[in-house]
Structure formats: structure tokens, C-alpha cells
Amino acid sequence: MLIKLEGARIYDPANNINGEIGDLYVRDNMIVAKPSDSETIHKTYALAGKIVMAGAIDLHTHIGGGKVNIARTMLPEDQRDNVMPRTELTRSGGGHAAPSTLTAGYRYAEMGYTSCFEPAVLPANARQAHMEMADTPMIDTGGYAMLGNDDLLLQLIAEGAEQQTINDYVAWTLQATQCIGIKVVNPGGINAFKFNQRALDVDDTHPHYQITPREIVTKLSRALHELAVPHPLHVHASNLGVPGNYLSTLATMDAADGLPIHLTHIQFHSYGTEGDRKFSSSAAEIAEAVNKRANVSIDVGQIMFGQTVTISGDTMSQHANHIHAHPNKWTCMDIECEAGCGVVPFRYRDKNFVNALQWAIGLELFLMVDDPWRVFLTTDHPNGAPFTSYPHLIRLLMDRSFRNDLLAEINPDAGSLSHLSSLQREYSLYEIAVMTRAAPARILGLSDRGHLAPGALADITVYHQHEDPQQMFAKPMLVFKAGELIVEEGRISKPVNGTTQVVRPEYDPGIEKQIGRWFERYHTISLPNFAISDDEMAEGIGSPVSVHPCRENRP
Amino acid sequence: MWNNKIDQTTHTVTCPSCGLSCDDLQIETNNGHLKSMRNGCDKAHAFYQTAFSNIDKSPLIDGTPSSLDEAIERSAELLQESSSPLFAGLATDVNGMRSILSLADCCGATLDHMNGDASLRNLRVVQDSGWFTTTFTEVRNRADLILLVGSQCMERFPRLVERVLHPTETLLDQARERKLVLLGPWGSDPLPEELTHLNTLTIPLDLERLGDAVAMLRALIAGRPVDLDRPDVGDGDGLKALASELKAAKYSVICWSAAEFDLPHSDLLIQGLAELAKELNNESRSAALPLAGTQADITSNQVCTWQLGYPLRTSLQRGYPQHDPHLNRWQDLIERNESDFLLWVSSLSPDASPPPCDLPGVVLGHPGMAFEALPAVYIPVGVPGIDHQGHWYRSDAVCSLPLGKLREIGLPAVSHVVRLLHQKLRSNSACLHGGAAC
Numbered sequence: 001m002l003i004k005l006e007g008a009r010i011y012d013p014a015n016n017i018n019g020e021i022g023d024l025y026v027r028d029n030m031i032v033a034k035p036s037d038s039e040t041i042h043k044t045y046a047l048a049g050k051i052v053m054a055g056a057i058d059l060h061t062h063i064g065g066g067k068v069n070i071a072r073t074m075l076p077e078d079q080r081d082n083v084m085p086r087t088e089l090t091r092s093g094g095g096h097a098a099p100s101t102l103t104a105g106y107r108y109a110e111m112g113y114t115s116c117f118e119p120a121v122l123p124a125n126a127r128q129a130h131m132e133m134a135d136t137p138m139i140d141t142g143g144y145a146m147l148g149n150d151d152l153l154l155q156l157i158a159e160g161a162e163q164q165t166i167n168d169y170v171a172w173t174l175q176a177t178q179c180i181g182i183k184v185v186n187p188g189g190i191n192a193f194k195f196n197q198r199a200l201d202v203d204d205t206h207p208h209y210q211i212t213p214r215e216i217v218t219k220l221s222r223a224l225h226e227l228a229v230p231h232p233l234h235v236h237a238s239n240l241g242v243p244g245n246y247l248s249t250l251a252t253m254d255a256a257d258g259l260p261i262h263l264t265h266i267q268f269h270s271y272g273t274e275g276d277r278k279f280s281s282s283a284a285e286i287a288e289a290v291n292k293r294a295n296v297s298i299d300v301g302q303i304m305f306g307q308t309v310t311i312s313g314d315t316m317s318q319h320a321n322h323i324h325a326h327p328n329k330w331t332c333m334d335i336e337c338e339a340g341c342g343v344v345p346f347r348y349r350d351k352n353f354v355n356a357l358q359w360a361i362g363l364e365l366f367l368m369v370d371d372p373w374r375v376f377l378t379t380d381h382p383n384g385a386p387f388t389s390y391p392h393l394i395r396l397l398m399d400r401s402f403r404n405d406l407l408a409e410i411n412p413d414a415g416s417l418s419h420l421s422s423l424q425r426e427y428s429l430y431e432i433a434v435m436t437r438a439a440p441a442r443i444l445g446l447s448d449r450g451h452l453a454p455g456a457l458a459d460i461t462v463y464h465q466h467e468d469p470q471q472m473f474a475k476p477m478l479v480f481k482a483g484e485l486i487v488e489e490g491r492i493s494k495p496v497n498g499t500t501q502v503v504r505p506e507y508d509p510g511i512e513k514q515i516g517r518w519f520e521r522y523h524t525i526s527l528p529n530f531a532i533s534d535d536e537m538a539e540g541i542g543s544p545v546s547v548h549p550c551r552e553n554r555p
Numbered sequence: 556m557w558n559n560k561i562d563q564t565t566h567t568v569t570c571p572s573c574g575l576s577c578d579d580l581q582i583e584t585n586n587g588h589l590k591s592m593r594n595g596c597d598k599a600h601a602f603y604q605t606a607f608s609n610i611d612k613s614p615l616i617d618g619t620p621s622s623l624d625e626a627i628e629r630s631a632e633l634l635q636e637s638s639s640p641l642f643a644g645l646a647t648d649v650n651g652m653r654s655i656l657s658l659a660d661c662c663g664a665t666l667d668h669m670n671g672d673a674s675l676r677n678l679r680v681v682q683d684s685g686w687f688t689t690t691f692t693e694v695r696n697r698a699d700l701i702l703l704v705g706s707q708c709m710e711r712f713p714r715l716v717e718r719v720l721h722p723t724e725t726l727l728d729q730a731r732e733r734k735l736v737l738l739g740p741w742g743s744d745p746l747p748e749e750l751t752h753l754n755t756l757t758i759p760l761d762l763e764r765l766g767d768a769v770a771m772l773r774a775l776i777a778g779r780p781v782d783l784d785r786p787d788v789g790d791g792d793g794l795k796a797l798a799s800e801l802k803a804a805k806y807s808v809i810c811w812s813a814a815e816f817d818l819p820h821s822d823l824l825i826q827g828l829a830e831l832a833k834e835l836n837n838e839s840r841s842a843a844l845p846l847a848g849t850q851a852d853i854t855s856n857q858v859c860t861w862q863l864g865y866p867l868r869t870s871l872q873r874g875y876p877q878h879d880p881h882l883n884r885w886q887d888l889i890e891r892n893e894s895d896f897l898l899w900v901s902s903l904s905p906d907a908s909p910p911p912c913d914l915p916g917v918v919l920g921h922p923g924m925a926f927e928a929l930p931a932v933y934i935p936v937g938v939p940g941i942d943h944q945g946h947w948y949r950s951d952a953v954c955s956l957p958l959g960k961l962r963e964i965g966l967p968a969v970s971h972v973v974r975l976l977h978q979k980l981r982s983n984s985a986c987l988h989g990g991a992a993c
Contacts, residue, residue, distance in 0.1 A: 064861075066953050072860050073681050076878055079864040085875040091660050092875045093864055100864035100876075124690075127946065127955045131649060132861045151696070151726055194697060194806065196840045208727075319687075319836065331685035334842055335953055336692040337726065343685070522726045524691040524718060526567040529578045529956050536957065540650070540944060 001042050001483070002027050002035060008047035008462060011433040012054065014441070014451030018430045024052065026458040029482035033454040047462060050477060053433045054450050055114025055459030057440040060234075060264055060299050061381040062311045063104050064118045064132030064141070066125045067341040070331050071098035071309045071382075075345060077327075078309070090492050097308040097345075097382040101135040107388055109138035110490050112461035112476040115449060115501070118143040119183055119234060119264065120313045123150075124336040124525070126177035127532060127541065130500060134543035138486060141543065142444075142501035144234050145177040146313055148184030148216045149191040149339040152518050157219055158209040163226070165514075170223040171507035172515065176531035178545060180444060180501050181231035183264075184220055185313040186238055187213035187252075190339045193316035200316070202238050202251040213238050217255035225259045227505035228554035230445020232260030232297070237269045240317040244273040246282035250289055253296050262443065265301025265380040267362040279354055281361045281418060287368035290375070297443060298369065299376035302362035302393055304385030305350040311343050311383060318342020337522065348385075356414035360407070366397055367423040372434040373442070395470035397427040432469075445548050446501065458483035499546045500537060562959050569947065569956040570595060571903060571940050572602035574848020575691075575712045575719070576949035576956050587962040596713035603941070605905055609923035610964050612935035623934065623967065623975070630898075630917040630932045631979040637896030637915070639872065640664040643885035644901040644909065646850040647919075648945030648958060651969030652858040655900065658977045665870035665894065666859065667885035669907055670852040673814035675880045677845050678856070678866050679822045686829035689808060689842035690951040691719045696726035699733050700804035702797070704765060704811040704828060706739040709747045711812050712846055712950075716749040720810075729805045736797055739765065758797065760789045762818055769827035772798050776834060801835055810844040848950040850903055851939075857948055857955075889914065902936050902969050919969050937966035 005024040010017050025032050025041075035041070062068055072079070072095065079094045084103050086092035093100035099107065108116055116136075121129045121143035133141035147153055147170065156166060170182055188211065189200040195207045202213045221233040237252040239245035249269040253261060263269065266286060274280035290296050307326075312318050315332050319342060322330040326347040334340045348355040362384070369375040377394070381387040396403050400423075407415050415421075427435075441450020448457045460480040466472035475490030486494045512527070519527045538544035561584070562568075568580035581593040582603070589607040592600060614626035621629075634640060642655055642664045659666055668674060680686060694701070701720055709715055725731055735755045737746070740762050746755065760768055768788045774781045775798035783791030801807050809832050816824055828843060835841035847853055856866045863869055865878035888894045889912045897916040899909035905923035909916060909930060916930035921938060939945040940958035945968070948955045 069857060069860050069952075070681075072864050073678065073866055074685050076682055076865055079876065079878070083875045085873075086660055086871075091657070091862075092871060093862070094876060095864045098864075101861045103864070122953070124692075125953050125955075127957075128857070128953075131858075131946070131955070135653070135862055194693075194840060196805070329683065329685040331681065332687045332836075333953075334689040334693045334697075336690050337696055521724050522692065522696050524695060525954060525956065526578050528567045529569060540946060540957070542650075542653075 002039060003043040003045070004041045005045050005047055005052060005460070005462065008050045008052040010052045010452065011429050012452040013430060013434040014438040015453050024452060024460065026460070026480065026483050029458055031452055031454055031456045031458050045478065049465055051429065051463040051465055052452070053461050053463070054437045054452050054456070055461050055479065055481065056112050056436045057450055058108070058113055058116045058378065058387065059376055059440040059444060060119045060378045061116050061387055062118060062120065062383070063116055063136055063381070064101065065121060065129035067120070067311045067313070067343055068098060068132065070341070070343045071311050072100070074329060074331055074343060075309060089495055097386050101132050102137060105136040105138040106492050109479055109481070109487050109492060111388070111390060111474065112463070112479050113139060114459035114479070114481050115140045115446070117141065117180070117444070120185065121145050121177055121179055122313065122335055122338055123173060123177045124338050126179070130178060130532070130537065130541045130543060133500065134541050137495050137497050138481065138492070140498035140501055140546070142180040143177070144181035144183035145173050145179040146183050146185055146339050147173060148187045148220055149189070151191065151337040152515070154188065154191055154206065154209045154211065157211050157215060163219065163222060165511065166219050167223045167226050168507040168511035169515065170220065171227050171505040172511050174229070174502070175504060178500060178502050178532050178537055180503050180548065181229065181234055182220060182224060183234040183236065184216060185236040185339065186240065186316055187216040189213065189238055189316045190314060193319065193340070194334055198316065198320065200238060202248050202255060214251065214255040217252060218257055221256040221259045221261050226555055228551040229503055229505055230548070230551055231443060232262045234262045234264055236264050236314060240268050240314055241321060243271045243279045246270050246272055246285055249286060253289060253293060256295060258295055260295050262297045264299050265378065265383065266298040267301045267303065267358065267365060267384065270361050270365060275417060277353060279357065281357060281364060283361045283364035283368060284419065287365055290369050291371070297374040297376070298365070299378040300362050300365050301378055301380035301384045303348050303355065303358045304379065304389045304392065305348050305355065305359065306385065307345070307347045308382045308385055309343060309345045311341070313339050313341050315340035315342045318344050350410045353411045353414050356411035357417065359410065360414060360418035360420045363396060363403065363420055364418065364423065367425045372431040373439045375435060376440055377435045391470045391473035394432055394473050395468065398432065398469045400424065400426050445503065445551070498543065500543045501548060502545045503548050503550055505550050561963055562961055565959060569940060569958050570599045570602065571851070571947045571958060572598045573712050574846060574853065574950035575714055576848065576947060577714055577718060578956055582961065584961050587964055598713055605923055606938045606941045607962070609905070612922040612966070614935065615929065615933040617931060618929050626932050626934050627972070627975045627979050630976055631983060633896060633915045633917060633931060634662060634976070634980065635983060639894050640896040640898065641885060641888050641894035642898045642900070643667050644669045644899040644907065645855040645867070646901045646903045646907060647855065647969040648851065648939040648947055649854060649858055649955065650945060651900065651902065651939070651973070652855045653862070654970040654973035654977070656859060656862045658973055659871050661977065661980065663872045663874065664898070665872060665883050665888060666867055667883055668852050668855050668867045669901065670814065670850055671868055671884060674847065674852045674856060675868065676813040676816060676822045676825050677847065679880060680826045680829050684826060684829065687833050687836060687842050688951070689844055690953050691949070694808050694844055695719050695722050697730055697806045698808040699729045700736070700800055700807040701733060702736045702738060702801070702807065702809045704738050704809065705762065705815040706737070706741050707815040708810060708812050708846055709749070711814065711849070721753055734800070738768065758790055758793045762816065764788060766824040766827060768794060769824065769831060772801070773827065773831050773834060776802060776831070801841065802839060804839060804841070807835060807841040808844050809841065810846060812846040814847070846950050848948060850907060851947065853948040853950065853952050857952060886910070899930070900969055902938055919972055922966055934972055935966060936972055937968050942966045943968040
């Protein structure tokens with residue numbers, strides 16, 4: 001099958017194409033160069049006046065795993081208020097903040113997204129995360145395995161294990177859990193909470209292992225660098241949500257010792273203590289630090305006003321935040337000497353000073369970080385807001401007068417404390433394409449997507465040109481997944497299933513003996529039952545793996 | 556781990572006979588026969604021996620042996636005639652449940668698990684207030700005080716003490732001197748043997764009085780005034796001492812099995828236990844360990860929750876999921892004649908047969924199943940972990956373990972049979988909504 005997308009305006013930042021009019025050719029599942037004139041083109045889409053980008057990639061969205069299912073279980077009202085009936089093409093489901101897996105897949109595709117990454121895969125729960133993502137149709141998926149609160153790693157660091165041992169453990173974890181990256185959440189803090197510690201700043205000492213979060217970040221970011229894993233350490237920093245935490249965030253950036261590091265949902269980590277309420281924006285300090293440090297990338301975790309649910313591995317912070325639960329119910333869990341989770345429903349209100357300032361801080365960060373290749377568009381779904389608010393967020397970034405209109409409506413004290421009204425920047429379509437396509441593909445090491453050059457997977461989104469970017473991005477005209485037309489006019493036209501994206505750095509298999517001994521002594525699962533094989537992914541879990549290469553220049 | 560090979564000898568077999576899901580069973584087979592077995596409890600031995608002694612089963616249509624194709628054909632006819640099908644039992648693995656949900660979506664079925672009453676006692680607490688829970692490895696290595704509520708945890712989960720509550724080795728020193736407090740209907744009988752050499756304290760109390768005792772514990776911990784001599788809570792001084800110990804513990808665990816609490820409004824008792832654990836976390840560390848998972852109740856609820864957004868007792872009759880813990884109780888739907896077809900799925904135990912009822916019924920059952928009244932169609936299915944591979948959740952709802960394949964005697968997996976049934980409906984154009992999603 002050979003198809004032609006003719007005459008659209010193309011935004012493909014990975015190949016420096018900025019709105020030029022051109023043609024694209026797709027053979028089966030791939031984008032190909034212009035075929036010879038003798039070849040038959042089976043289908044031509046005349047797209048004059050339309051906009052084409054690669055399929056969008058969400059590098060941080062909680063779409064699968066035990067904590068998401070806890071949120072669904074705890075919030076039947078979220079399902080009841082957001083019903084999605086069955087159609088001829090799609091299964092039934094529902095939910096807004098914690099949608100069913102099927103609903104999440106359909107909604108992502110209907111917004112032009114073709115790959116999504118679950119950022120908090122607990123190794124003990126990796127099977128479930130992959131099973132849920134396998135039941136999330138339309139999109140390719142992947143996960144980041146959580147380390148840095150597991151007693152095994154903390155013990156290794158405390159005992160002064162060689163960096164090589166830690167590297168082997170990290171690489172083994174990636175293989176055993178079928179993940180593409182490593183995330184650390186509140187480094188050491190989730191573990192310290194199990195010893196009844198209620199805070200652990202970057203240079204505080206863990207009450208049992210006598211190590212610091214800084215050491216954990218340093219060791220893990222070095223491990224990923226030395227293993228040549230494309231995605232840098234994905235860090236949910238210490239002190240989430242605590243006024244004054246921007247200092248912890250800056251310290252965490254520096255803990256990477258100049259090696260690549262990704263700080264996630266940084267909006268929640270950019271708070272100062274100025275003003276009468278001792279809560280202020282430190283977005284300027286954070287943005288300046290990001291601008292100065294080429295090794296740092298961030299995603300924002302923008303909040304939007306309305307009801308959502310916060311889902312996090314950070315039991316320490318979530319337990320502290322349960323007093324804000326709305327409705328008033330919450331769940332926390334300590335898990336398998338690995339980490340934990342906390343699920344707290346939340347309603348962000350525009351007239352509330354703190355919430356309004358959080359909203360402004362997120363936007364300030366987007367607008368003050370200069371390089372769109374190092375700032376990613378996320379709401380930390382569903383923590384800041386459900387992913388379905390992305391089109392609205394894109395409009396906020398692209399349309400200054402719209403932004404200022406909304407700024408005028410929020411809590412006036414928050415509005416007057418924010419720099420937002422003075423920020424002139426408006427994102428271009430090219431920059432939106434960078435932050436939602438080209439940059440996430442690059443930072444995850446996915447050379448087969450996020451761009452439109454020959455050889456790329458034919459994940460393509462076609463938009464109607466529209467004055468209002470929100471309307472444009474909410475309802476693409478066409479979406480292709482691996483060359484198949486799956487969405488027409490913002491509605492699913494063909495259900496498909498995706499694959500799981502992984503990386504496989506090499507390691508010394510001798511590490512398995514060491515891990516095996518630990519499992520035998522302390523664990524309640526045996527090691528052979530812990531690791532997930534490729535066959536199990538394909539035949540049992542239902543999402544075959546697609547292995548992406550590590551960087552070639554391994555140090 | 557995952558292939559279609561039969562494991563003749565393996566040392567890490569996951570046992571699905573209860574929610575503990577011990578995965579250290581050593582099983583040796585020889586051409587489909589069980590040769591030897593180590594590490595399993597009595598329940599596990601019975602589970603494997605029963606399954607391995609049941610072979611050579613063909614489907615039955617109205618009691619007459621038939622082929623699988625004929626049984627599927629007849630099942631599809633019965634399902635097509637139904638306007639309000641009920642899919643219950645649901646003791647199956649993850650892929651079995653996935654196929655059942657897909658079929659249910661197509662034909663507007665209502666879904667409930669055979670353990671629905673027990674599951675809902677816990678689920679309603681999560682829906683109403685949430686809880687603070689923990690998992691087996693955490694308890695094993697960290698707990699210094701364990702409060703066991705009720706008296707059946709060990710009976711229902713036979714290796715609980717060995718695997719979780721009191722292992723030979725723990726990561727942290729604090730767990731080595733752990734104390735077990737038994738609060739519940741412990742009579743004058745001696746304690747179970749595995750508890751006798753441990754540091755235990757028993758506070759005997761009838762099940763019906765547990766709710767009041769837990770309320771008193773919470774009041775004591777919160778420092779509210781209480782009357783310790785209230786006769787309805789038994790040993791007031793014992794509870795006062797327990798409250799002090801819970802507050803002083805480094806990591807206390809509150810453990811129960813909801814199935815034991817078969818009494819009116821026991822969700823309120825469970826809510827009290829859950830709130831107790833939450834409140835202890837204001838000052839120290841504590842977590843709840845609700846025990847469940849037997850007959851795949853956690854497994855089927857997990858899959859239902861991620862695919863439909865709701866746990867079980869959910870109906871798809873209107874073309875979208877509707878959850879109602881009261882209206883969708885399977886026993887009531889049968890009794891009130893609110894369903895006109897029953898698909899009963901029970902692949903783990905020969906004893907969990909469908910209730911005798913007048914509904915046209917299809918049973919996907921354990922090969923050794925005995926019936927009080929034969930259903931219209933009985934399709935013997937493979938036992939997960941013996942006849943086919945699969946996934947199974949243990950009690951804490953975090954760890955889903957792989958189940959292996961130990962023999963091949965032609966018994967199909969639930970997922971396979973349900974897919975055939977679904978295909979048959981589709982080829983008969985009998986799905987409610989039609990289209991590619993069927």
C-alpha cells in the first residue's frame with residue numbers, strides 16, 4: 001500500500017522543516033522517499049491548507065499500573081460523570097481524571113497522540129502496568145522503572161558498592177521490567193517515610209541507610225550515562241509541593257554532576273516562600289537555571305482548574321497532602337520494599353491563591369525556558385489535569401491575549417504576584433511540534449518516530465488550520481498509526497493496538513546472583529517469577545516489545 | 556517464562572489456591588501426572604491433586620457428551636436468546652477475564668464475582684474513604700507489631716505465618732522481635748501450632764463486638780475519653796494496652812480477611828480498621844493488610860477496573876458500564892428473576908459450582924466439577940497454572956504472578972472458549988452493537 005499526503009503545510013522540526021508546503025509518502029507502515037513515477041499510488045489525500053506533524057508523543061502520563069487502578073476504584077464518581085458508551089468501533093468505558101484504559105487510548109489517538117510513556121512503573125507492579133497499557137489501544141507505550149527507594153539499591157549504596165554494580169542492577173531492572181527509562185521519585189524519601197521520616201531534603205541523611213538523596217541521584221544518573229541509555233534519569237525531586245522547594249530542585253539539578261538529567265513536573269518543585277502567605281513563584285530562578293545548564297531538561301506538569309486526582313509514587317508527599325483531598329478520601333500504600341504510592345483526589349480552584357499561583361508558575365516556566373527542545377508539554381496526567389486539557393494548554397502558550405484574559409479571572413493576589421502578564425512570548429506551531437514530537441522522541445532515543453523523514457514510522461497527524469489552536473489540536477482531521485488511518489475528524493475510524501518500547505543496555509549477568517540472594521532472603525516472590533520475558537510480553541500480556549538501541553558512544 | 560512448553564520440573568511454581576500465591580512450590584510431573592510436590596500447604600496439595608486426577612472430560616449439552624464446537628454453538632444460541640445475561644463466578648486468570656469483559660461489552664451482560672459479598676466489604680471502604688495498605692514483602696521485613704483481626708486468617712491463608720508474618724530472616728532488626736496480637740473470636744481451643752512459639756497476645760472477642768472494640772481503640776489512640784469497663788468490648792484494659800503498643804510501634808500492621816466478616820454492615824468494621832491504620836500514621840507508621848485474592852477475586856476485579864473503570868458488580872446492559880454494589884449482586888439477580896441467562900465461570904475449584912437455578916446456563920468449569928443440577932451446557936476448562944499459562948493477582952493487588960503450564964490434556968483455557976463463543980456470536984451477527992469492536 002502506497003499513499004500520498006499531498007500539499008499540506010509540514011512542521012517537522014527534527015528535519016528543520018518549518019511550515020513548508022510539501023508531499024509525504026507512506027508505504028505500508030513507513031514514511032518513504034518520493035517513489036518513482038512508474039509506481040502506483042493507491043490513495044492520495046489532498047491536504048492543501050492543512051497542517052501535518054508527526055504523531056504526538058507524551059513522555060510523562062500516568063496511564064497504567066496499580067496506582068491508576070486504585071484511583072479508578074476509589075472514584076466511581078469520575079466514571080459515573082463521564083460515560084463513554086460502546087459504539088460499532090469502540091468498546092465502552094469512561095472516566096475523566098482516571099479514565100478506563102480503553103477510553104484513554106481512544107482519547108489520546110483522537111488528539112493526534114501515537115506514543116505515550118508511563119513514568120512510574122514499580123518493578124513489582126510492572127506486569128500490571130504493561131497489561132493495562134496493552135489494553136490501552138491505538139498508541140505505542142513504554143514505561144520508566146522506579147528505583148532509588150528500593151531497599152536493595154539503598155543498601156548497595158550504603159555499603160559502598162562500585163558504580164559498575166549499580167550499573168548492572170539498573171540494566172537488569174530495565175530488562176526485567178521491560179522499560180525504556182529509569183525514574184527516581186523523591187530519592188530515598190519514600191523509603192525514609194517507612195521509617196517515619198516526614199521530609200528528606202537533598203542533603204539530608206536517610207535515617208537508616210545514612211545516605212543522601214544527592215548520592216542516589218548522582219549514582220543513578222551516572223549509571224544511565226555509563227550504560228548509554230538514551231533517556232536521562234527521570235527525576236521527581238525532593239520536597240514536592242513544599243514552599244521553598246526550588247532550592248531542593250536546584251540542588252537536584254546539580255546532583256547530576258553535569259550528566260544529563262530530566263526533572264519532571266517541575267511546576268510542583270518551583271515554589272518560593274516570599275510574600276504574606278509565604279508561598280511564591282520561583283519559576284524565574286528555575287528557568288534561569290535550566291537555561292544555563294545544557295544537561296537539564298524538564299517537563300512542566302501544568303495544572304488546570306477543575307477536578308482531578310493526584311497519583312504518585314511519592315507516599316511521603318501524598319500522605320502529607322491528604323489534608324487537601326477533595327472529595328475527602330485518599331489511599332496510600334507501602335510496596336514490596338521497593339517504593340509506594342499515594343492517590344489523593346484534588347480540585348484546583350482558580351479563586352484559590354495557591355492553586356491560581358500554581359497555574360501561573362507552570363505557564364511562567366513554559367514561557368521563560370528558552371529552548372523548546374528541553375521543556376516538554378505535560379500536565380503530569382492526571383496530577384495537574386487530565387491529558388485531555390492539552391489543546392487548551394497549547395492555546396495558553398500560543399495566544400497571549402487569551403492567556404491574559406484568563407489571568408484576569410484568577411485569584412487577584414496570585415495574578416498580581418505573577419510575572420505572567422509581562423511575558424510576551426507566544427509559542428509558534430514549530431515550537432509546539434518540537435515540544436510534543438521531535439524533542440520527546442530525541443530524549444527517549446526513539447529515532448523511528450517524532451519526525452517525518454523517510455524511514456520513520458508513519459505516525460502522522462493532520463490538522464485543519466484554525467485560528468484557535470485549541471480547536472485545531474482538539475480534533476485532528478486525520479491520524480495515521482504505523483501507516484493505518486485510525487482517526488478521521490477527531491473520531492476513531494479504526495481500532496488498532498500498539499507495542500511496548502524498551503531499551504536493553506548490556507550488563508554482567510553475575511548481578512542476578514546477587515539480586516537472587518536478596519530475593520531469597522527477603523522477598524515474597526522468587527526471582528524467576530519477577531522478570532518479564534519477551535514471549536510473555538507478546539503472548540501473555542499482549543503487547544510485543546520493540547527494542548530501541550542505546551547510544552553508540554558508550555563512555 | 557512464557558512459552559507453550561510444559562514444565563516437567565520446576566521450583567518456582569505459583570500456586571493459585573489462595574491469595575497468598577506462594578511461588579516456591581517444587582513440582583515434578585511425568586506425562587501429565589503429578590509425580591512429586593514440595594513446599595505447598597494442605598490446600599495446595601488438594602488443589603493440585605484434584606486437578607491432576609481429573610482428565611478425559613468432554614463438554615456436555617443437556618448432560619450428553621458433545622464436541623467443543625457443538626457446545627459453543629449451543630451456548631451461542633442460548634446467549635443470543637437472552638436479553639439480560641449474567642456473567643458470574645469469574646474465577647479465572649487475567650486473559651480469561653479480558654475475554655469475558657469483551658464478550659460482556661458486546662452482549663450487554665452484568666458481571667459479578669462469586670466472592671462479590673466479601674470483595675465489596677473492602678471495596679466499599681476504598682470507594683468511601685480510601686485506606687493505607689501494605690504488601691507482603693513490606694510486612695515480612697518491617698513490621699514489629701501485627702494485629703490480626705478475626706480468627707480465620709491462618710486457616711484461609713495457610714502459609715501466612717511462614718511466608719509473611721514470621722519468616723526466618725528479615726531485612727530490619729525491628730522486625731525480629733515482632734509481636735502478634737490476636738483480636739477476635741479465639742475460644743478456649745489452643746492456638747494454631749505455628750503461632751505457639753511466637754510472641755503472641757490474644758484478646759478474645761466475638762465477631763459482632765469487633766466493631767465496638769475497634770471504635771474504642773481509635774478513641775484511645777486519639778486520646779478521647781472512653782469507658783474501659785463497657786461490657787460490650789470485652790477486655791477494656793487489654794485494648795488500652797494494645798492502643799499504647801500500636802502507638803509505640805515502629806511499623807504496625809492491621810490484618811484481616813473480609814471473607815470472615817460475614818455479618819451485617821461489616822464494611823463499617825473494615826472502615827474502622829482502615830481508619831485506625833490511617834490515624835496511627837499521624838504520629839507513627841502503620842498500614843493495613845487486607846487478605847483476599849482466593850478464587851481470583853482480586854484478579855477479576857483488577858482487570859474489570861482497568862477495562863471498565865469500575866470494579867465488579869458492574870452492568871453493561873445499557874451499552875456503557877454502570878456499577879452498583881447492591882443491584883448487581885449475582886445471587887439477587889438470580890433470585891429476583893432479573894436475568895435470563897447465566898454464564899458461570901469457575902476454573903479453579905471443582906466445588907465452586909453454580910447455584911441451582913432455572914436460568915438457561917452455560918458453565919465454564921473446573922474439569923472435576925460436580926453439579927447439583929446440570930446446566931444446559933458444561934464446558935470443562937483448563938485450570939490456570941496447570942493446563943495453561945496465565946496471570947494471577949495475589950492478595951495485595953500489586954503483584955501479578957505468572958502461572959505455568961504443567962500438562963497438556965486438551966482442556967481449553969477460559970480465554971480460548973470465550974473467544975470462540977464471541978466469534979460464534981459475531982458470525983451469527985448476534986452482537987448487540989455489531990461492528991468491528993465485537
